[in-house]
Amino acid sequence: MPRPPTAPADGARTGDPIRARAQVVSNVAEGAANHRIELRVDSWPAWQPGQFVMLAPGAESAAPRHDPLLPRPMAIYSTETKGEFDQVTILYKVEGRGTTLLAAAQPGEHVRMVGPLGQGFELQPEGHRAILVGGGTGTASLYALAREALARGPVSVILGARRADLVMAERDFEKLGVDLVIATEDGSRGTKGLVTDVLGPRLADSDEAKIVYACGPTPMMRACHALTAEAGVPCRVALENRMACGFGACLGCAVPMAEGGFTLVCNRGPVYDADTLAWEGIP
Template identity: 55%
Template sequence: MTSTGRDSRLPSRIDAQVLENRSEGGNNHRLVLSVPDWPGAEPGQFIMLSAGARAAVERSDPLLPRPMAVYRGHAPAAEPAAGRVEVLYRVSGRGTQLISEALPGQRLRVVGPLGRGFPEVESDASAVLVGGGTGVASLYELAARAVARARTTVVLGARTAADLMGRDDFAGLDIDLQITTEDGSSGLRGLVTDALAPLLRRVSRPSSTTVYACGPTPMMRACAELAESHAVRCLVSLENNMACGFGVCLGCAVPARRGGFALVCQSGPVFDSNDVRWQDLP
């Protein structure tokens, strides 16, 4: 597959200190880490985060770290201070439950930044960002940078208002923000595609418009199909399960349109939607 973004920064393996780790309602949490020697990240890049605080004995239950988008904190650490990296996450299983139990002062292992993020939004273009569920976390920095260069619309969706991630942060940006919830408890009742479809119908310059989508696979597939039907480019950030995060376990392989497979952790997580063989994804 064609690489979409940049991966100029070498990943580091760092013991980060928890500064804050708090519930934001529902199962959503915000983790703020102090990361020494943080090399910085590009929008869409991610870290592998140890599943729980590190004690004197190495944790082995669960053994594997969990991939998390760098939500905010893309600037490199300025010596002698450590970088401040934010993660928005949803407790969905044992790993994220253990992460939610890490207390301020405790340490989490961070490996990153990893993957290829989003390419820079072109100036004078139109950017339509679509985030569903935890996919919202991969889009904040892209939106924050896009506003200075392009007409930026952000659609955030979740099952209910309580599940929405990062809404207040996005509302603080100079963007056109649209909310959808499946139960109608906030914004438009329905799916993110119910907001995306009319936006795409109004596009006057398809060649300078790009949809950036991150969320559950069916959502990204639907966004890709909608964009294609309007001759608009679509970039997706895939959220496959990952064991290593840097090309060793082959557990994140995704079927490629041109044949074969691509590793989401190395060639992605951001791909041009035309490069993904959607019909062969679970």
């Protein structure tokens, strides 16, 4: 039975994070470097779209515990109750050593995971259209949001990638019945160009109240913020910068705030009002 993250995703408190030794149910490639891993845990806490887990780089015993040492942050894509267990699904792209080891994890093996972590998205205000903009792996942070936001009002989703086989989760979004546009840089799927080429005209195309939620590479989110600021549309972003500990101890994820000072993305984020960030200082 599909399990909603938590009800409602509007800033309500989520469950405390747990440390889990999750069993791999399946781990399959979906297109070029994109993979989907389903992980079984005894019980998964309530969570909000936009929250993440720190996932071990690979199954236990796949590599020495110190190499690679650190877990990798991954958005919670969805959760489901299956009999007496909960199943957590993560969508990931193979980037480097950690995700290469993860892609080799076999059903029945175990992967360590801590979560849910960070602060998630608040749903769109009543009467607003939610426009979700996902670039590359940022798409994974937006699926649960799309599902919840649909219960509140109209939802448009713009997904982008460099080329067709890197677009994540297109079929899942189609099944939700959202207004969906795909953009690829080489034109091999959907509109040729960047997600922001699609977003710009959408912001101006009617007087309907709107809010934008964006997740993807920093230049994409920076551009989304610039467009929304110009159009006077609120914008929330989920940052995807590098993390080490995931719970506020190492200061490795600090980014500058518009008002001065820094914020720890793993703790206060990854979701922010885009106006509150000092974009020129974010790598």
